[in-house]
Amino acid sequence: MDCRAHEVDNLYVVDTSFFPSIGAVNPALTAMANALRVGDHLLRRMGAQPAQQNPARDDAGRLVQR
Numbered sequence: 001m002d003c004r005a006h007e008v009d010n011l012y013v014v015d016t017s018f019f020p021s022i023g024a025v026n027p028a029l030t031a032m033a034n035a036l037r038v039g040d041h042l043l044r045r046m047g048a049q050p051a052q053q054n055p056a057r058d059d060a061g062r063l064v065q066r
Helices: 028-045
Strands: none
Touching: none
């Protein structure tokens, strides 16, 4: 499921309107997580690489290049 509209190749729906129903809890975090997931899908579709989830750090906690 990539949240793409059926008739339009480059239209993606990443808000809560694709939820079949809304439960008793606030769906904001689920909507944000889905938007990030669809964003990664779009990057792969365009040939780009998604950002690293856990960047490398040295012993002092500074970011390092891999």
